[in-house]
Amino acid sequence: MAGSSHVYQAPRGTRDFLPDDMAVRLHIERAWRDAAVSHGFDEIEGPTFEHLELYTSKSGPGIVNELFSFKRSGGETDFALRPEFTPTLARMAAAMGRGLAVPTRWFSMPWHYRAERPQRGRLREFRQFNVDVIGDPSPAADAETIAVALAALGRLGLGPDDVQVRISHRAAVNRMLADLGIAEDRITDAQDLLDKRDRIEPDAFAAKAAELGLDADAVARLGALGGEAVPASTDPATLAEAWSVPADTLTELVALRSELEARGLLDFCRWDISIVRGLAYYTGCVWEIHEISGKERAIAGGGRYDTLVESFGGPSLPACGFGMGDVVLELVLRDRDLITGGADLLPRPDAFLVSMGEDTDAAVVPLLTRLRAAGLHARATDKSTRNLGKLLKDASRCRARFAVILGEELAQDTVVLKDLDSGDQTEVPLAELEARLGNG
């Protein structure tokens, strides 16, 4: 392969972030972090790769087939690039044991990796916002995580006309699967299949459903499971009837509805039994956020996983949370013109220095140094031209707030300050420059 050009490209399914792309990503990450911090969540992070077994033991087939795994050459341990954050979080919580104050509210926004075929909304490397409450069994905790997800989307301009939270419950899903005749030890496989239903061919779906021991009639019923989502205002008795499940499987959803209402979020929410989630460890409520027309993959997905921390050797700690990737979210934001090129999101320089003659050139670097030491974002032209119009165009191109023009006034320790938004131009004593730029 020596000299072949593919090595000079980013690996398939990964991305190079040039400054405009990076500005978009930082804009998204800022919304994530600000939403989580304002809701009282503390930021954490874990390793990019974990012991392979951390995933093979608990996450189920849906994720294990997509792992990038490797060994240290000569080493004995298998590692895997982190495909999701929850096992890391549960491992950290388990390691702290009784030392963990509960409830604990944690968030993280690291990279994740899935070795699957790249396609729209699905890359091999993506950034994911993870928000979790540990040690709180109440539906208030589920509602708090949903509130953070919606607050983050709100900061990016997405409201109830744009996105919808579709909420289900594993107890109801599993009851419906059992009623179809799925054996208890195949429930995890059936959940995984149901989760993939919209993404695989009907024939492949039917073949896999048959492997679960279903006859043709049951395969058809599995494929149609769920039907229409219903508004979160629907009364529980009606919902239980629509889903053909006993009312007691819906107790937590009823309590969750009150909590969502107290947070003013009911308009965003629908009950939707077709939401399953592919991960094996969920135990209660599961939910996804979708663009309202349903035209992209899920923007976020999460739920309750009350046994995972204990399964990693920790105390028995109920927990719930969600993940929100950057890839689908960015598609939705671009679809709705809430993000354009990205250049408008780059940090604006406070000052762009322009020297009009050879006698002022020597003043540029010391003045840049002075402004930067004051914490200001200062740039200077790298062109040799003395054409002020061209130089000011460069200043505008990087969206500088002010041009600082070093001309013959510099002999009197004065510069010309041009406000590039208003066009106003004034002479300013050098000594006052930081103050003038800082108040711009």
Next chain:
Amino acid sequence: MAGSSHVYQAPRGTRDFLPDDMAVRLHIERAWRDAAVSHGFDEIEGPTFEHLELYTSKSGPGIVNELFSFKRSGGETDFALRPEFTPTLARMAAAMGRGLAVPTRWFSMPWHYRAERPQRGRLREFRQFNVDVIGDPSPAADAETIAVALAALGRLGLGPDDVQVRISHRAAVNRMLADLGIAEDRITDAQDLLDKRDRIEPDAFAAKAAELGLDADAVARLGALGGEAVPASTDPATLAEAWSVPADTLTELVALRSELEARGLLDFCRWDISIVRGLAYYTGCVWEIHEISGKERAIAGGGRYDTLVESFGGPSLPACGFGMGDVVLELVLRDRDLITGGADLLPRPDAFLVSMGEDTDAAVVPLLTRLRAAGLHARATDKSTRNLGKLLKDASRCRARFAVILGEELAQDTVVLKDLDSGDQTEVPLAELEARLGNG
């Protein structure tokens, strides 16, 4: 290995970042980003893993031996976790070709991975600040990158009494190696060995030096190469004599000195021929930043790599830059008490809500929701106690600025606001709460 406890720990040489640890990392990253942005650098990022050959072809033996490499199962391509950022940056610049505006100033602060034995200051996974200027052959570009490194350290509290920039030049190093009798095709290996000199046993050093074709006398001279660092104010003739190299190998260092002086950085700098850098692609100035007593590994290292972009199929573009890892930097900051536990670096809540009775409990969630929607960082007690002293202690523990006490005044749409820094306590109408908290 099922059930073995090691899978419940972070892999060796990686870290779990609990909230206090994360606050320290974000403090460091904030200093990095603010320093780079204030100097007019644009943020970029690339993939966590690249095609293996991106590294094997250009970086030299020092880094290739430390790669975590892997294949997608069933795939044909070898990948490697990114051990350093420069090849990614050069690849991105090469891909843009003539479309890249020059000079371009880029920075990045991604994760890096080296499969070596973890030890003090050296982990298998670390965060690294990378700052580069592409398309500017002048020593001013080298000086700008050094200025960013020192500005970042300055923001963390490190000045010329704490850190030192040790500067060398590949032309001078290579001349000295050639004078010792190293063949031209072994120069890269000799650079790598010289770079490792302080980190390997004398016997191992001698054995490897002998492999380079050196006799015992030359091995001793190689081991002693460099001698004392000299102040950056030293005149070039004296420096050339001290290093036994022709004066013309120092032309760029002389120009660099002027640029460092214009930026007020000469006090930080020393000329030090023992600085080699282990990477094969450096072509000119090379430098490291060390804690002043030399007791830790390098805090940062960089230099000029004028042929790398072209070697990846891009235009001929001179470039220079550096990397600064988080691990040694954090050790230096802790040694000097510039970082303590980290809890003092966590974001402060604006408001901590306390409900004094059952009749006020229902107001907590709607008020939290309202404050958070206004962008405020609002928390509430998760305790069932009504003991105000205990509740205020919780508020102080998370360093909230204000406690918002919901008591019987709530019936008159009024709350008690307690400033937890000053201890002042006032009644505030609910409608004015955001304004009062926002101005705190």
